[in-house]
Amino acid sequence: MNLRLYFALWPDDGIRLQLARYRLQLAREGNGRAVFPVTLHMTLAFLGDVDATLLPVIEKIGGRLEAAPFNYAVNMAGCFPKAKVAWLGAKETPWHLFDLQKNLQALLTAARLGHDTRTFRPHITVVRDIETPFADRAIAPVRWPVDQFCLVSVRTGASGPEYDVLKTWRLKG
Numbered sequence: 001m002n003l004r005l006y007f008a009l010w011p012d013d014g015i016r017l018q019l020a021r022y023r024l025q026l027a028r029e030g031n032g033r034a035v036f037p038v039t040l041h042m043t044l045a046f047l048g049d050v051d052a053t054l055l056p057v058i059e060k061i062g063g064r065l066e067a068a069p070f071n072y073a074v075n076m077a078g079c080f081p082k083a084k085v086a087w088l089g090a091k092e093t094p095w096h097l098f099d100l101q102k103n104l105q106a107l108l109t110a111a112r113l114g115h116d117t118r119t120f121r122p123h124i125t126v127v128r129d130i131e132t133p134f135a136d137r138a139i140a141p142v143r144w145p146v147d148q149f150c151l152v153s154v155r156t157g158a159s160g161p162e163y164d165v166l167k168t169w170r171l172k173g
């Protein structure tokens with residue numbers, strides 16, 4: 001059996017509510033479909049379809065990753081016109097986040113896992129299938145204290161993607 005997996009930052013309910021406020025307005029602006037608030041996340045490394053027997057190896061990688069907690073100031077909204085998504089993100093990405101993603105990707109590559117060839121562009125997708133992209137702009141900041149990351153599986157449900165957080169690790173340091 002295959003699982004579609006990725007590592008992600010998953011906000012807690014309080015942060016999610018603050019981020020979710022922007023979805024409907026940006027969906028109207030971009031003429032797109034707002035994602036469900038419960039699905040809001042930032043992908044760190046996309047693994048694609050992976051044989052379920054590899055799950056213990058992947059979980060071991062999550063456990064080996066050493067990275068420090070950090071604050072992420074979500075203060076920008078914008079679009080990826082080609083992917084037709086609108087996102088929330090930061091004007092300045094903390095180097096702790098780049099470090100976390102780089103170290104994770106290195107562990108995955110060493111284990112010949114992860115087929116993510118995209119350059120890491122930290123973002124939280126809030127709207128899909130946009131028809132009218134808008135220019136990047138500042139938004140009222142949401143302070144997200146990031147102290148954990150997780151392994152997520154995604155499958156196609158009747159009303160869009162359904163996500164299961166399989167395992168969570170705390171950031172320490």
Ligand code: 2AM
Pocket residue numbers: 006041042043046085115116117118124125154
């Ligand atoms: P997105 O939000 O920018 O679309 C589950 O599909 C998660 O993995 C989403 O956050 C999605 O990013 C990301 N994702 C999907 N396909 C991907 C790919 N080929 N490379 C990198 N990330 C991908």
